[in-house]
Amino acid sequence: MTKIRVLNPEDKKSFVTRNKFPGEEGNPFDRILRHLQKINQISIFLFFILLFLSAGVFSLFNIENWLLLVLFSVTDSLIIGFLPKLKISFGPYKSQVLVLLFLRALFIWFSFPINLIFQILGSLLVFYGFIQEPSELRITTIYHKFPTVSSPFNFLHISDVHLEQPGIREKKLLRIVESRKPEFILFTGDFLNLSNIRDNKAIANIISIFNQINKISPIYYVSGSSAVDVEDTIKIIEKNLNPTRLNNSNILLNHGGNNINIIGITCTHQPHIDIKQLPPLLQEGHINILLYHSPDLVYELRREDRIDLMLSGHTHGGQVRLPIIGAIFTGSLYGRKLQKGLYQIHDTLLYISRGIGLEGLGAPRVRFLCSPEIIEWKINS
Template identity: 30%
Template sequence: MKSKGLSRRAFLKHSLFAVKALVTLAGATGIYAIFGERYWIQNKTIRLSFTRYPASFQGVRIVQFSDTHIGKYYSLARLQEMVEQVQRQKPDIICFTGDLFDSTYGEINHDVIPILSQLQAHMGKFAVLGNHDMRLDAKGVVDILEKSGFTVLVNENRSILHGNERIRVVGIDEMFHGKPNLPLALQGVAKDDFVLLLAHEPDFADTSIKFPIDLQLSGHSHGGQIRIPFYGSLFTPDLGQKYSIGLYAFAESEFRTYTNRGIGTTLFPIRFNCRPEITSFILETKMT
């Protein structure tokens, strides 16, 4: 009986220790997710090759950022830090794929203009709107982006010339609240043009692949924002579930789509196993 009593006390002691350890771990994880990871931006470089990519553009650096969600949980000071990180990538082209402000915990703020104006890319700065931008004030967000030096593309395209060659940057209207029209956006695009598409919602790729698009850049999903090891995302939004994070290739096609994890957060000011991201793309001409 005595030995059993000692075993029971030992069991209770070890159980209490385990509970305390789990509580401590959970607390540490929560602190990390709220105050650590969501500000720990990862700079990624992706190298891809395409048959239609013009040789004179080799070495051009396309830098994407997305989903800043400026507001209660993402301050102008943090935006300034992000802008400085983007500039350190020495971008030739900058692409922003939507959700400048958070429609739940943010508001239109013209104080972002002098910050975003610091972004410099000699081949251009391009943007599309996200669903939060549309819900908040689409015209107001367009005005801010344009005053910050961005060309906002809504079912339209622009040429970027380099030497005697060009690429096309196409922007599609937002899917939830806008009227995306890819045939309209592609007007004037030649069959041999390399086409870079900006589309806020990544699942638009199922439409893009039916058209002469080479590379789609998207955001929206935040990569899931909270990703459990060996399980994946706890939640991904509509139109960001099929292509929720990273690079996707498609059978019998050179078409690629990339989903950036974004900068800010939505719903909860938490990131876990899903750092915010700035992505640089170095594209090359595929030899045939």
């Protein structure tokens, strides 16, 4: 049984005076990623000098600790540099290795051999977080009942593909869709990796992948964050995609006598503004399913809107999670309150997908305790 977290409508916040929003270019997290990306522009020679000197500074030039940090950072470089060969991720390695160096330095001052054990453990975690877990595209199956359902139906929810190049996750995605053959598929945005938003090859690849999937089951989608699904790229994708875009619009479906209203609202990450698009799209007597990239819109919903199900992504489930604590960062206006999985507010069920892909630019291409997922919904009466 999937746990449902109940949200309190009184926790709703006002963002009228806010200037910067998650998912927009220039927000604090976006600036950090772009600063990290600058590291990837330096030459290999200068990078390893920087790595060597940084390890010295972090170890206060203690020769044993200095050499340990250099040795294990070189190991990190080899692991991350090999990821494109494995078709797991395709990001530049330099910024990722420096981030890992900083984390390793936190444990270097334990006495020997404890510091060595921590460094070996670190390498095992790098292997797991950069190779093992990002490769594990899992299926989360949810069984749910709606009172207006006349006969069972099923569909898939996918989100945050963040394509760099076609790789192991995309291959598994196609295989899963082919095996499940859902009646339809709902996609909640972020086609491309932040590093590839205007990469013509990546754009052509994502169009090809989605058109292949659409031949199996029809796709209805909304665009994602404006910093990722940038307007000029989305226009190219929309023009060449066979799937149906819902751009502040809806589509009525009938599956087995079930009247289903799929609503798609384009996400600006300003929920207090975007919610104004909803009222004309509602259909009384239908199963109302709302697609919106960020989960933050959920607090704007009213009971009388009668949204049965809201589907979102954006947070990646935090991408890196810690036991007990959960997500370190989510990119939500509500912080860690909205992370992943099932939530309920009023009579509306919300599902936040962990997504399929990874953050881009200078961010580590890592997942920890937060594997990529596809959600299979099995709806009964």
